Amino acid sequence: MHIPDAFIPIWQGAIYWIIALVFIAISLKWAKNEMSEEKLPMVAVLAAGIFALQSFNLPVSMGTSGHLVGGALAAIVLGSPLAAIFIMTLVLIVQGVLFGDGGITVMGANIINMGVIGGFVGFYSFRGLMVAIRNMPVAAFTAAWLACLIPALACAVEMYFAGTFPLMEGLVAMGxxxxxxxxxxxxVTVAAIYLIISVRPDLIDTGIKTPKGIAAP
Amino acid sequence: MIDNKTFLIGGLVLALLIGGIAVFLASGDPDGLESTALVVQGQKELTGGTPADAEIHEETVDRFAYESPMPDYSLGEQMGPLGGVIAIVAGTTIAFILVFGAACGIRILRKTGKTNQ
Known part of the structure; x- marks a missing residue:
């Protein structure tokens, strides 16, 4: 769902950039406080993995293809939606500047959709589901599914503001x-979490071992 | 358990492998946003296939235009799949180094900030 420059007027792109910059600043604060010796390799490997997996378009029928976005994965593994914003922003910069995948003036909108909304939806639905059902694969799968769907709907609304899609038609098709x-x-999110758990269980911060708020009597 | 260095290098190698395979196996169908654009422009049925000649009409007035060095993760027609592999390897490595560098840089800034206090 990388929006190209042609889909949003420059002035609207500027508004999304301003909002995105606020979140980027908060994510840099997260990085400053939380970037431990353990998180550093995970952050870098997730960036490389998310970049590579985003190029792997799989057919989903109806003449359409799709790929992992990765916001939920980054947020779940690193234990913060701000981690997703940090990683997705840098990945989107590389994609937009070097490969024309996602525009430049619209990059703020792409950061908001895939980094901010994807990260927050993925993280909080995962944590909420873990408390409710305490089943990691089901919680991660559902959280990742939502972290793909909700940003796509947000994108449809942005396309409506831009005059690119009609509201209902855009929401229905994007949905x-x-x-x-x-x-x-x-x-892919569940598979990646299992892969990471199998090689470095200590690096993952999913709250699986200590479901906060439940264990303590 | 593997150490941090093995995790870093192993993770990068795995990412490069995935990206390299993607060049050959990835679907060329439009993504969800492009498909939606084709639907609202009347070039594609919502649940139908994408016609081979379907093309997204792009607005140019009041829109920014930018020519990237490696558009569509490719180095052009004549380079073919090799160009695609080079583009993906470059992109994955750059994303890795950029994020690793930014994370290291932030850590160094924090340390110097602490010693100054």
Whole structure:
């Protein structure tokens, strides 16, 4: 769902950039406070992995393809939605500047959708589901699915403001396509979490071992 | 358990492998946003396939235009899949170094900030 420059007027892109910069500043504060010796390799590997997986478009029927976005994965693994903003911002800069995947003036909107909304939706739905059902794969899958669908709907609304899509038609099409693409998001996110747990369980901060607020009597 | 260095290098190698395979196996169908654009522009049915000649009409008035050095993760037609692999390897490595560098830089800034206090 990388928005190209042609889809949003420059002045609206500027507004999204301003909002995005606020969140980027908060994510830099997270990085400053939380970037421990353990998190450093995880942050770098997630950036490389998310970049590579984003190039892997899988067909989802209806003449459409989709790929992992990665906001939920980064937020769940690193234990903060701000981590997702930090990583996704830098990945989106590389994609936009070097490969024309996502525009420049619209990059703020892409950061808001995939980094901010994807990160917050992914993180809080994961934590909420962990408390409710205490089942990691189901919680991660559902959180990742939502972290694909909700940003796509936000994107449809932005396209409506830009005059690019009609509101209902855009919401319906974006919703249908990303409800299916969300399965890729879910499967890859769960697989990546298991892979990381199998090699470095200590690096992952999913709250699995200590579900806060439940264990303590 | 593997150490941090092995995790870093192993993770990067795995990412490069995934990206390299993607050049050959990834679907060329439009993504969800592009498909939606084709639907609202009347070039594609919502649940139907994408016609081969479908093309997104792009607005140019009041829109920024930018020519990236490696558009569509490719080095041009004549380079073919090799160009695609080079582009993906470059992109994955740059993303890795950029994020690793930024994270290290922030850590160094924090340390110097503490010693100054």
């Amino acid at each position: 249908i396509y990303h409800a299916i693409i969300g399965f890729i998001e879910g499967f």
